[in-house]
Amino acid sequence: MADTGAPRAPRILISNDDGIQAPGIGVLEEIARQLSDDVWVVAPEVEQSGASHSLTIHRPLRLRQLDPQRFAVDGTPTDSVLLAINHVMKDRRPDLVLSGVNGGSNIGEDVTYSGTIAAAMEATLLGVRAVALSQHLAGRPPDWSTALRWGPEVVRRLLTASWSRNVLMNVNFPAVGPDEVSGIQVVRHGKRKIGDDLHERVDPRGRAYFWIGTLRGEEDVRQDTDVGVVLNGGISVTPLQLDLTHYPTLEPLGELFR
Template sequence: MAEFDFTDARILVSNDDGINAAGLAVLEAIARQLTDDVWVVAPELEQSGASHSLTMHRPLRVRELGPKRFAIDGTPTDCVLLAINHLMADKRPTLVLSGINHGSNLGEDVTYSGTIACAMEATLLGVRAIAMSQRMPHGGPPNWAVPEAMGADVVRKVMSADWPKLVLMNVNYPDVSVGDVTGVQVVRHGNRKIGDELDERVDPRGRRYFWIGAARGDEDVPADTDVHVVNHGGVAVTPIYLDLTHYGCLEGLKGAFA
């Protein structure tokens, strides 16, 4: 495995928490440890849970905040699409880094995540992409110490591997001190479906409303999953494949229509 050469690399940094998010600043700092050619293109406002949505029925506004730094009043997907196909059209990025998300993206989270969507859009446009997320403490401020200490090295190692087309990388950091990290593990996705808990309430005008609650319990999960690794203080790296076809079912389904 040869080390990836970042000498002439151009990195695009984006997210779903918005242009002013603390995690974006941490990720930008990681990118600048790898190359001087760093672009930041992120949503004006938080877009958590936006998934891979694209704005199609209204115009998009692009606000230039400084050299190589832009805010877009759209979704994470919009940001990456406009960055690669317009703002950086003279020289496409070598790598897209997405995040660092305020909260983990484990298991089924990836189907809702705007952080993952940034990486998806880049991958579909032929640019390698790594999504990063930080597990949050319950009720406390985020602790960015682990990605600050390990993020650049994780990117270097991931980029040194060979990736097939339509694959992106999903990295999740635990909420522990740097000295308590149990290692970096390459694992599959687990299961921890969000939304099983619906909190029904009544507003001051007597109208019902709902809060979508936390994910169901994620303690009893297999050890070879991202959920288990992060729960036990490790950094989880998971390759995600964007070909959603289930090939094992394909031939049998053909037979049903023969």
């Protein structure tokens, strides 16, 4: 067949932290298939919300093939992306990793706990561009229609951009209908003050145990933050960097040790 000169569709890897059977990963597959016909799914066997960037190193991992390009891993989001890129897809690595769509936003401090963000982080560390996508809930069941409508456009625009190798993109959809979205804004990482929502209970043997609650308190709703944009009906896009060094402190701190 003659070369048409058309650009090759990207090879896309999908993962998440809600598990291989989560509705959000099905939504993300629909989004990805509007961008490419070469879509792979490698995700945790069960929900791993709050797993952050954890890696399983004290037990073996099992990889279960469900379909020709669909696999489940009995580990974390990080494990899933690591196995996908370095084993399942080792003969031809993905061009893009999409993580999500998470059932719940990942804004403010959420990003430090999020397995959705962690899957994108692992891809970034392995040299693959990555986008994390999440759906804000606002205390009600998720309405995936906004992500379905706007997700392909957001990812298409991001694919036309270039960004540093140590950067991933964090996208959050608001809890409004697709026709109510106020726009797409590129904004900084905001703040949601973590509360103390601990629930102490007693098991049938008389021993105390605890549930960690929603951990939500005071929120920064300024419009130049991801928190403010999403809570006011917009789609937020935030570049996150893996280099956690606080450079303004680096030089003066170094002076103390000369």
